[in-house]
Structures are given as C-alpha cells and as structure tokens.
Amino acid sequence: MPLLILRRLGNTVPTIVAVVLVIFTLFSVIPGSFTSAGDDGRVLDAQVAERMRKELGLDDPLHVRFGSYVANLVQGDLGTSFRTREPVTKVIAQRLWPSLKLTIAAMGFAILVGVPLGFIAALRPGSLIDMASMVVAISGLSLPKFWLGLMLMYLFALTLGWLPSFGYGDGGLRHLILPAVALGVSPMALLARTTRAGVLDVLNADFVRTARSKGMSEYRVVRWHVVRNALVLVLTTIGLQFGSLMGQAVVVEKLFSWPGLGSLLVDSVFQRDIPTVQGSILVIVLFFLAINTLVDIAYVIIDPRIRYG
C-alpha cells in the first residue's frame, strides 16, 4: 500500500507541471498585460514602461521567460507584487491560513451536516424527514452565496447580535462561523443529495440482501455493510467540493471582508497586480490538486479493490 500511495503522489508531478505551464502561458498571451493601463485609464510613460519591460525580462523569448519563472518557482519565489513591492510569497503566506481556516470550517460544516442528513433521508425514504432534508438540500444548492451570506449577516449579526458581522477579528471562532456557513451550505446540500443517493444505491446491493439473509438487524446491516460502501461513493464528491472551495470562497470572502486568497485574487485583478494574481491562482489550483490526491490516497486505504496500475 505505501508503494501505491507513493506512485499516486508521483502521478501528480506531471499535473503540477501542466498547471504551471498553463498559468504562465495564460498571462503571457492575454492582451492588456504587465505594463498596460491601470483601471484609471492612464497610460504608463513610455520610458517607465521600457524600464519595467527590461526589469521583468518581458522582451526575452517565451521559453527563456518560462525557464526563469520555473527556476524562481522552485526556489519559492513567485515574483514581486507590483502593488506592495513585497514578495508575492509573503503576501500569499499572510492570506493562506485564513483561507485554509475558512475552507476547512466550511467543509467541516458541509460534511457534519450534509452526510448525516443524506443518511437519515435514505434510511427513511419518503418520510417527512426525507422530504424536509431534500428541501434543505435543494434550496441550499440554488441560493446564491452572496444572498445567503447577507441573510446570515442580517439575522445573526445585525438582528440577533450573536455574532460579528464581518472581518477576521482576532482569528477566533466567532468571526469564522458566519462566512463558513455561507460558504458551506452549497457543498452541504450537494453532499446530502449524493449521500442519500449513495446510501439508497448500497441498500439495494446484493450484498446487503446477503447481510439481511444472515439474520442481522437493520441497524447492523447499516453499521457493518452500508456505511463504508456509501462513504466510498460520497468521497469523490467530498474531494471535488473541498478542492474547489478555496476558489469558490471569493464572493464570501469579499462579503465578509475575510482576508483570504479569494479576496486577494479579486483585489489583485483590479489592481493589475499580475504576479500576485498568478501566485494566488497557482496556490488555489495546487490546493485542489492536494485535496484530490489526499482523497485518492483515502480510497486506497478504504477500498481494497483499488490498485493503481
């Protein structure tokens, strides 16, 4: 098994190279690049532009620039922010922890609420609790995050005054709850639905009938034979949702003034701070890759049928 995991890790290397290549190329070919106008419409002085192009090596051939980009990357150098003149690595590092915290909290909420909800719904199909949970699931999927965030803010912060309405505060739990819920509701809803479908699927499987033929109670059938199999089906959804959550957080981070990578990305886009944009995207994509690698490793551990060939 350790060998399998190693091989799976090895498989991500080409993907990472491809990601770096795409991000680099994207910013080298899009129009309105490094030295063009800011959003105020002013054009850089020709001399200044010339100096910048030299400084950044923009006139070198593409492959040379890619080479130096990768060489810097390997040394942990993502370039210098146009805006703050700080290393992008440092800018991102400040945002990474709040971003991770928000993503993990949102996913935790989604799993802890969505999976049990789907389970209960599947075990009592057609019941009141089934219908109620599916109403929650469908509305959770269709409500825009922005609106939902506003409603949460209005209710729990402004009306009830239980929680702070925005900001990172001291980094404690109280500031985390509302944005995490706003971000977690849609993966929660999706998880409730996939869990329900997965459990129903497993309950119809032949081996569940075998389990019943052995004379075990329905509780044991579920504990011994359904849970793990259903989890295997849900794990993919968990991975995909978790992985993309950091990118999905943009709106919620802006709304709650949360100092994460999402809001850094948006701000940098508006400020034409291309090294920071590049860096943020790279980190968000790498997070996605990391989560999916972890999920694949989890599969190797819980599903003996999986062998990477």
Add this chain to the structure above:
Amino acid sequence: MSAPPLLEVENLRIDLLGDDRRHAAVEGVSFRIGRGETFGLVGESGCGKSITALSIMGLLRHPLAIGGGAIRLEGQEIQSLPPGQIRRLRGSRIAMIFQEPMTALNPLSPVGRQIAEMFVLHQGAGWSEAGDRAVEALRQVRVPSPERRVKDYPHQLSGGMRQRVMIAIALACGPDLLVADEPTTALDVTVQAEIVDLMRELCAANGTAILMISHDLGLVANICRRVAVMYAGRVVEEQAADAIFRQPQHPYTQGLVASLPLLGGRAAHGRRRLAEIAGTVPAISAYPAGCRFNPRCDRATDVCRVEDPAATPLGDGGLVRCHHHG
C-alpha cells in the same frame, strides 16, 4: 398424527404491487420439504423461483409482498411472524445462497469477517473466537490455506471460491434448511459440479435439507429426491425426480426433459437435436387467460385458452396442472 414437514409452503401467492393494481407474480404454489431432504425447483428465467425463495427467507421487498397462503417451518407459520422473530430464524435455521457470487459479498470486508459475523450474530461469540471459527468454516468448504484466505477480499477470489465462502456463511450455524438459488449458474462448468457436490456432502453430514433452485432440470433431477417445475408463477408439475424423467406429465416438463442433452437412455441414440420450447415466459402483467402455457403449447385446445387447469394429484403425492396431461 405424523410430525409436520420441515418446510411447508401452502398456496403461496406473491403480489407485485403496481401503482393502481396488484399482479400475482406467484400464485397457488405449494410444496413440502422433509428433514434432510433435497427438493428441486425448476423453471425458466422469470417464472418466480427467486421470489419464492426470498419469501421463504422473509426477504421480499417492495414492490413484492406475500399476498396469501402460508409458509410453515415445522408447523409454525413464519410468514406472519414479527420482523424481529423471523430475523432470528434467518441464518440460524434457514440460510440462503444467492445466484450471483460476484456481488453477494461485501467488497469492502474481508471474507473471514463476513463468515465470522454469523457466529457473532447467532452464537454470541466474540470477534476473535468467531475469526478462528471462520478459518475452520473455510477449511470445511475446502478453500486452500484458509488461514490466509480469511484476510482476502472478495475481489481476490474466483467465482467458485466466493461461492464456497457463501456456502461457509450459509452453513456456519448448522441451519435446518439451505435455500440455494441457482448457486452454480454463474460459474464455469468445471466448477459447478464441485460446488454442487460440496453442498450436498456438507448438508448430508449435518442433516440440512436443501431447496435447490435451478433452470437446469438435469442438475436438479440428479441431486434431488423430488422436483417441482414452475411456469409463469405456478407449479405446473411436481413428482419424484426419477418419475419426472420417466413420465413427465406436463407438456412444459416434457419439453424440458426432451431438451436435455445426452441423458440416460437417449444417449444411446447419439446426439439428437435439442428440442427447444419455442417462445418466452410472458410478463407478469400479461399472463394469458386460461392455462398460462397455452400460447407455447402444441397440445393446446379451446378449453386451455379459457379455463385455468386445476391441479390433478398424481400417485406419489405429486401433481400436474394441465387439461390434457399424460
């Protein structure tokens, strides 16, 4: 008064519940199995063998449900028992082996654990004791190096090995009746005989009766004392196994016997063309009026198309359901 048979199915009816109406998927099915007896149930795909077996196990699920009749285990009606009580009979007194060895085992659980569950469930064993006994159970079904095999997952075993595991599970608690629903259909021909022999041998040693379900009349007749032939949800003929071969009474049974390749006396005449029975089993909602076999029967007359034939008793306690039997 003689003791009641081990299993008695009387006038069983299984309903397929539709949105607006119910269809009888199985109707008027009766048979008895004595202690230690092997009884065969034969019929084409879709005639209701599996659901009859499941009804005995109390495992029918929506949209299927028992609609009438009685299932008795040593005289006690079990089809109306509360779920908790029938559950305790499952696995301990009646056990079942399923048609599909590929999917009948939990893919995420080692086979040893799946056997051990039986000892934990029915005999109050702890997991480590149950694990040791699972090794023994595997040895009994002649799985080589059982100490290692208990740790295997189902996908690591061949179809034949998995069916051996199923047999080990089914016989773990020494049941009185083993319901074997086409236990060899999905297996290689070479493995089929091994599995059937193994089942017979172990059941004979423990005095376990077998309800052997198959679409293969030859197989069933070889190992069973009595055979019932089902067609479209009914038992159309029941006789002692040798009598079914010598004098099949129902046109459908006659067709089945005629289609058996190279068996007994006919082998002497060399390989004769298999007499196939033309047509297919009708769907539950489209059973024809009168005798259900009439569209495929070359002996059918007008009465067959309007009147459902009643069961005519045969000499040895058997029956046939045909207007023109013999």
